[in-house]
Amino acid sequence: MSPNDLNHLLTRTEPKAAEMVRQLRAKGITHEGLLSLMASIPRHEFVEPAFSHLAYSATPLPIGRSQTISQPLTVARMTQWLLAHARLGRVLEVGTGSGYQTRILAHFFNKVHTIERQQPLYEKAKVRLSSMGINNVEYLFGDGHSGWPQKVEMDAVIITAMASKIPLALTDCLKQGGILIMPIDQPSAHIGCWRKKGDSWQCLGTEAANFVPLLEGIEHA
Ligand code: SAH
Numbered sequence: 001m002s003p004n005d006l007n008h009l010l011t012r013t014e015p016k017a018a019e020m021v022r023q024l025r026a027k028g029i030t031h032e033g034l035l036s037l038m039a040s041i042p043r044h045e046f047v048e049p050a051f052s053h054l055a056y057s058a059t060p061l062p063i064g065r066s067q068t069i070s071q072p073l074t075v076a077r078m079t080q081w082l083l084a085h086a087r088l089g090r091v092l093e094v095g096t097g098s099g100y101q102t103r104i105l106a107h108f109f110n111k112v113h114t115i116e117r118q119q120p121l122y123e124k125a126k127v128r129l130s131s132m133g134i135n136n137v138e139y140l141f142g143d144g145h146s147g148w149p150q151k152v153e154m155d156a157v158i159i160t161a162m163a164s165k166i167p168l169a170l171t172d173c174l175k176q177g178g179i180l181i182m183p184i185d186q187p188s189a190h191i192g193c194w195r196k197k198g199d200s201w202q203c204l205g206t207e208a209a210n211f212v213p214l215l216e217g218i219e220h221a
Pocket residue numbers: 063067068069070094095096097098099100101102115116117118121142143144145160161212213214215216217
């Protein structure tokens with residue numbers, strides 16, 4: 001590269017990311033901070049290389065180990081619920097996957113705790129986010145059903161894999177007034193947002209969505 005070539009100094013705005021943001025706005029995502037963050041994150045670096053040309057499209061995509069990254073609208077919807085209702089202190093995420101949702105949580109919350117049951121995904125996400133300079137995330141290779149091993153109270157819990165039942169360890173660690181976001185397949189596949197209120201739960205929103213299943217145990221490389 002010639003020393004006079006300014007190309008390496010230009011900040012590239014991914015045109016597909018701008019189109020993704022336009023579509024998110026059209027579907028009711030209004031949080032400007034979230035939209036500009038999603039416009040700036042290189043989503044193509046989080047998916048399997050063979051699918052990177054589709055990274056900004058409205059579709060879930062493979063991230064390896066038969067797992068998928070959720071489509072942008074689902075990620076945006078869940079995050080917008082958190083931004084509207086949660087105290088942005090400490091959040092627990094179950095299902096690190098590619099680390100894309102983790103990256104977004106790390107921007108808004110003081111501290112992110114994230115758990116992944118597939119060792120290769122856990123390793124890759126950790127390296128990927130560290131190389132992006134993200135340093136307020138604690139990673140755990142384990143089964144999210146057991147919650148975080150140390151007794152830490154969470155302001156929010158977000159589960160990015162679908163189940164029929166809600167693991168108790170994940171609701172017990174939530175503070176009173178805390179927010180739970182989880183995909184449930186009963187009575188049909190949807191994501192929901194709930195506030196913990198004593199022994200009951202106040203539903204703050206739901207939307208149809210599909211996710212890979214929340215599985216038991218761990219898988220090594
Ligand atoms: N949030 C992720 C989406 C990942 S898909 C992203 O932005 O890319 C769901 C992830 O949950 C998968 O990586 C899967 O391995 C993981 N998972 C499923 N069951 C789990 C469990 N019991 N504990 C931890 N992770 C789990």
